[in-house]
Amino acid sequence: xxxxxxxxxxxxxxxxxxxxxxxxxxxxxxxxxxxxxxxxxxxxxxxxxxxxxxxxxxxxxxx
Numbered sequence: 001x002x003x004x005x006x007x008x009x010x011x012x013x014x015x016x017x018x019x020x021x022x023x024x025x026x027x028x029x030x031x032x033x034x035x036x037x038x039x040x041x042x043x044x045x046x047x048x049x050x051x052x053x054x055x056x057x058x059x060x061x062x063x
Contacts (some may be wrong), residue, residue, distance in 0.1 A: 011047075
């Protein structure tokens with residue numbers, strides 16, 4: 001089953017749902033939106049910093 005309004009799995013990202021992780025997420029998304037507004041295509045590396053943060057911070061930080 002597919003949903004027309006869903007995010008493709010390659011574009012989804014898990015992030016730390018705390019102040020630091022949310023700020024990083026908003027920063028990355030802001031850069032993506034800015035790029036779209038000036039006509040650039042999605043750079044697949046847009047989420048690399050978010051993924052790195054999610055992977056490298058301790059589990060207890062994800063509470």
